[in-house]
Ligand SMILES: O=c1ccn([C@H]2C[C@H](O)[C@@H](COP(=O)(O)O)O2)c(=O)[nH]1
């Protein structure tokens with residue numbers, strides 16, 4: 001029998017895990033996922049959400065108004081969750097992210113030892129946060145590039 005040819009590439013696989021992780025997010029506006037990989041093994045995953053133990057029904061997902069009544073001061077970003085959830089040293093690892101990281105996440109990525117970022121969306125390109133990320137990542141020699149896989153959709157069928 002010939003080998004199966006429809007298998008997905010490593011890059012498609014790990015970006016797929018990042019997008020699957022994002023599906024755990026309860027943010028009604030933007031679901032972000034991250035997957036940290038070393039030697040082709042997943043060593044951390046995360047998505048954006050309120051801190052462990054927070055009462056989801058008490059917290060607000062608002063984007064506007066009094067800052068203390070919005071999600072922004074409270075939500076833990078996907079990249080930081082993936083770093084905090086990781087199971088071993090992140091030195092020279094790669095983080096796959098559904099969205100280009102903000103400047104706060106970029107700082108955490110640098111400090112954790114991650115050396116490469118592969119992102120899918122850069123919809124906030126040109127914003128101050130993205131510009132600061134680009135500057136600080138370049139300065140710290142953390143490389144970043146857009147996803148280059150062919151797949152833009154992966155179907156996961158639960159079957160026998
Ligand atoms: O680097 C990042 C930047 C943002 N997030 C999260 C934080 C929020 O939950 C959403 C952004 O919400 P908007 O309504 O689009 O402003 O994304 C993240 O996880 N990582």
Ligand SMILES: [Zn+2]
Nearest residue numbers: 077102104105
């Ligand atoms: Zn962030």
